[in-house]
Amino acid sequence: MRIGYYVHHHGRGHATRAGVIGRAAAARDHAVTFLGSGPLPETADDPRLEAVVLPRDDQRQDAPFRDAQAGGALHWAPLGGGYAQRACRIAQWVHSQAPDVVVVDVSVEVAALVRLLGVPVVVVTQPGQRDDAPHRLAYDMAAALLAPWPPGVGLDAHLEPWRDALFEVGGLTRFDGACATSHRVPSQEAVGVFLVGGEGWDDPTLPDVVRAATPEVRWRTPSTAPGATPIETLLAQADVVVTHAGQNAIADVAAFGAPAVVVAQRRPFDEQATMGRCLAATGIARVVPVESGADEVARATGRALAEVARRGRGPVGAGWRAWRTEEAAQRAVDVVEGACRAP
Known part of the structure; x- marks a missing residue:
């Protein structure tokens, strides 16, 4: 064909x-x-x-x-x-x-x-x-x-x-079948990952505000530069991912079952706002509405980290399994x- x-x-x-x-x-x-x-x-x-x-x-x-x-x-x-x-x-x-x-x-x-x-x-x-x-x-x-x-x-x-x-x-997702959460290497420090689309964050101060509010976290941003750590490695190690609500990013996070704070961005047709409302309503992920600022994202990230510390990272949760990657x-x-x- x-x-x-x-x-x-x-x-x-x-x-x-x-x-x-x-x-x-x-x-x-x-x-x-x-x-x-x-x-x-x-x-x-x-x-x-x-x-x-x-x-x-x-x-x-x-x-x-x-x-x-x-x-x-x-x-x-x-x-x-x-x-x-x-x-x-x-x-x-x-x-x-x-x-x-x-x-x-x-x-x-x-x-x-x-x-x-x-x-x-x-x-x-x-x-x-x-x-x-x-x-x-x-x-x-x-x-x-x-x-x-x-x-x-x-x-x-x-x-x-x-x-x-x-x-x-x-x-x-590019990572169907590649989930490595069950082989996560323990770390002495918490690992956080920022996933941002090609248009960047609506609020460009967001990464700096989140870093300042979570000094115990080593924050990483995926890169395609030679020698950079592959995104799949970062997602497998992450204690929390702060991600936009684009479809591919959500699917990649779901494939690895990573705890996430989803930050909907302003996009045509309310695409990410709609995705964020869906994830929030179903309880699949912690969602920060599109109108929220960087300070609210930082607070949500702190709550997500506290939950991970209380419950542990564990394997892919039932919430992300529902995304059927x-x-x-x-x-x-x-x-x-x-x-x-x-x-």
């Missing part, structure tokens, strides 16, 4: 998730092509994976971006500029490669284009207030909606009209395969 996978250019989260699903699909001997104009998953080590770099359509020097939302029907379809070149490149790939299915993560416009070209589309859906006309259009066209969270946690209310097409597969990528590939076979 030949699978196309469109990857949104904003941040690295979409590319990370695409890599998780794409590699699981390649392991079943499917050919997977990633398409996007931003970060894309690595493909050099697997001949079943390839990448197509698309031209950008959002460069200010190219166009004035007139009527970019097409009267409210779409999210991004500006008149003029590089949009036609980008759409044509996608259409050329579809015409030459004849994919069996295309996963779109995320773009209403790409989903519509691919579906118009006669290819079934799997739309990756996200938390938040997404009941606007463009989102509804994408959901209506989708052969399947792939939700990277577990069922029963309250993130699916906006998807009720498409219940029959919705598949909540669990949290998608184990085998989530396999369930996602099942959805993609099913969409290809759908009538």
Whole structure:
């Protein structure tokens, strides 16, 4: 089976998730092509994976971006500029490669284009207030909606009209099966980890305030620099993780069962605020609301550390097990395969 996978250019989260699903699909001997104009998953080590770099359509020097939302029907379809070149490149790939299915993560416009070209589309859906006309259009066209969270946690209310097409597969993480919490090396000092997305913290003082309030903790921030400690090692050792509420970060923390303070950040469609409310309501993690400041994060971190000292770190707790990271990528590939076979 030949699978196309469109990857949104904003941040690295979409590319990370695409890599998780794409590699699981390649392991079943499917050919997977990633398409996007931003970060894309690595493909050099697997001949079943390839990448197509698309031209950008959002460069200010190219166009004035007139009527970019097409009267409210779409999210991004500006008149003029590089949009036609980008759409044509996608259409050329579809015409030459004849994919069996295309996963779109995320773009209403790409989903519509691919579906118009006669290819079934799997739309990756996200938390938040997404009941606007463009989102509804994408959901209506989708052969399947792939939700990277577990069922029963309250993130699916906006998807009720498409219940029959919705598949909540669990949290998608790079570290499925790699949990090392049962092999944690005891330390003489508490270890804390900051997980922040590419946009940084809404309050840039947050790490310094938390460090000042918890002098007994050795705080670490994952880095991709040569020789840096891998993020999976840090998560396996952490007594507490202070993390944003992005989907990949939550899934990574869940995979290692790390005690966490989740700090929702301001993002479009209230994505992280919605995720934070879900985690708080289900009791899965300690959550600091989006409107809170760094001092409240520091207090919540202190309470989390006190709880760890009282109960011990232990193995993956029942709360994080509910996020269903184990085998989530396999369930996602099942959805993609099913969409290809759908009538």
